[in-house]
Amino acid sequence: MPSLPSSMDPCPGRPKAPSFLSDLGKATLRGIRRCPRCGTYNGTRGLSCKNKTCGAVFRAGARRQPGTDAVRLLGGARGQLYSVRQRDSRCFVELGTSETAIQTPEGTLLTQLSSGRCHAPACAKAAADKQCQHLKLALGCQAEATPLPLKSSVLGAVQAPAEAKQSLWALATEPTGPLVQRVTKSVLVVKCQASTRHGLGYLHASFGQRRFSCACRPPGHGRAQRRQQHREEEEEEDEEEEEEAPPARCIHFLACICAFASDESLAREFSEFLASDGSGGTGRVWGLKGTVTPQLLRGPGLAPRARGAAAARAKKRKRDPGPGCHQVLDESQVSLSFQEWLGSVTERIHQTMHYQFEGHPEPLVFHIPQSFFEALQQRISSGSGKKRLPNSTTEFVRRDALPLGTFSKYTWHITNVLQVKQIFDTPEVPLEITRSFVQNRDGSYEPFRSPRVEVEPLPEGLGPHEKQPPLRPLELQTFLKVGHTSPTQKEPTPFTIEWIPDILPRSRLGELRLKFQYGHHGGPRQPPGRGDPPPEPPLATITFP
Structure with missing residues (x-):
């Protein structure tokens, strides 16, 4: 192909190609491709986009952290x-x-x-x-994210300096959120002291196969420290063994293992980290070995065998796929205790006290055995030397609804909110006299789940601590209206308990009805109407640096 005259050259300022490249033809984009997310050109053999702010994954072989984006x-x-x-x-x-x-x-x-x-x-x-x-x-x-609990008894039992435990407890009791939150299966967000590097007061930490990494230290810091110690002590260790050894621990690792040890399911999941001394070969023991772990894992020898036990359970599941024709459930062993039932009643009360609705709900109706009500009546009479009689007894005839017949209704009016709490409190579901809510972007409301921090007496050496008041986000709350709830109120508002026995006489089941009201604290309540667009969220001033 003859070359063009200089007057016809479309790019006269460009250096001319050598003669042996003159027949290459039109340039193509072979060997590169554009990223579908950001448009950056990458090689076709690339596993992910080279644009660090994009991070798009092209092939399954790319290293990508599992979990939600x-x-x-x-x-x-x-x-x-x-x-x-x-x-x-x-x-x-x-x-x-x-x-x-x-x-x-x-x-x-x-x-x-x-x-x-x-x-x-x-x-x-x-x-x-x-x-x-x-x-x-x-x-x-x-x-x-999922907030992780933190028990002060676990923090007190951990082998760590007292000042480190005091710092963690101070962070955990701040009303700005939980100390540790779980983001993915292996990544956690830990609250920390705000600094120039971590201006938000939060950082990421991750737990892998016998490895822990924290954003408080640059990548490779733990490996370099172990190698330095290796040179100083002149120990001859295998390189592979050295890579698998856990790095030196930081205070954020201490926060995570205390959170794991505060929950039984988490303690089983991270049993390998809890069973280790946590020193990482540094001589600084920040672990739970021999203190809290054996009690949580139901036996001192379970933690090292946790992986073997899980494998045995998996093999058993392969042999027997689960409930079916091979397993017969013994009906006589299926039962519901009174406290389990009462916990469900308390949870129904909580669901009813929703900020998005009016404070005059329909009565809650339950059909329960006579023995359950007798146990409930003992709670109604608690604190008195004799059984408390109902405030009223009514005989009525039911003709317009089933079951038909003549029935007796016994009614109790409780006008002390602390007595209401005493009646419906259970170890698993304590009654919440007030409930906190947050407003979503669409104008709806949802309950605010505060971090589960159990305040317990700290051991000697940690010093006294004050009980932190509960966090009230935006002051949006509902509260039980029991007794005198306003200065101008003349008659107290009752929490009413009604009992109609023998609704099902052969089964000895009766009907329990709970009637109550609740009020609202905070800004004007604006529930979205049916078919109407949700209202705009309240105006707020938030300034970012």
């Missing part, structure tokens, strides 16, 4: 805080709203705009008006 955290201090997947790690994203006031001849016009900030290092340096992929994932987030 974005998870909403509980108790964000300044707004809604999210943990978002960032290639092989995770980053934090803040979402909120900003309010602007504009003066017009008609008055003040308030505008509310959604705002957000990504704390990934690569995104923080990008333009402020450019929305990164992490912000988009947070905006479409539907998942929520």
Whole structure:
């Protein structure tokens, strides 16, 4: 192919190709491809996008952290805080709203705009008006982190310096959210002291196969420290063994293992970490070996055999796939205790006290054995030397509904809210006299689940601690209306218990009815109407640095 004259060359300033490349033809895009998410050009052999702010995965062989792309955290201090997947790690994203006031001849016009900030290092340096992929994932987030409990008895029994335990307990009792939250199967978010590196006061920690990593230390820090110690002590260890050894622990590891040990199911799942001394070869023992773990795992020898027991159970499931024709359930062994039933009643009361509805609900109706009501009547009469008689007894004839006949109805009016709590309290489901709620973006309300922190007496050396008041988000609450709930009220509001025995005479089942009212604390309650669009959420001023 003859070359073009210089006057006809479309790119006269470009250096001419050598003569042996003159017949290559038109250039193609062979060997590269565009990322479908961000448009960056990548090699066809690439496993994931080389754009660090994108992290799109092209092939199943790419290392991708399992779990949800974005998870909403509980108790964000300044707004809604999210943990978002960032290639092989995770980053934090803040979402909120900003309010602007504009003066017009008609008055003040308030505008509310959604705002957000990504704390990934690569995104923080990008333009402020450019929305990164992490912000988009947070905006479409539907998942929520799981708060982990923390018992002070576990924290007191752990082998760690007293100042470290005091620091953790102070963080755990702050009303800004739980100390440890679970984001994915292996990734946790731990509350920490705010610093220039962790300005939000949160960081990520992960537990893998006998390995723990924390964002408080740069990658490879634990490995370098172990190698330094290896050189100093001149120990001859196998390199593979050295890589599998756990790294030196930090205070955030202490927070995680205390949270694991505070819950029986978590203690079984992370039994390998709880059974180790946690020193990582540093001589600093921050573990639970020989203290709390044996009691939680039901026997001191169970933790090392946890994996073998799980494998044995899996083999058994393969031989016997589960309930079916090979297993016969003994009906005589199926029973419901009074406290289990009463716990369900208490849970029904909680469900009824919803901020989104009026405070005059329909009566709660239960059909229960006579023995259950006799046990409930003992609770009604508790504190008195004799059985408390009903406030009224009524004979009535039922003709317009089944069952037909003449029945007796016994009614008790309880006008002391503490007595109501004493009647319906159970060890598993204590009665909540007040319930807290948060408002969603669509104007609806949902109960606020505060972190499960059990306040227990601390052992000597930790010092006294004050009981923290419960967190009341936005002061949106419902409360039981029992007794005098307002200064102008003349007659007390009762919590009414009605009992109609022998609704089913052969089975000795009666009908229990609970009638009560509840009120609302906080801003104006605006439940969304049926068929109407939900109202806008209340205006709030949230400023991001």
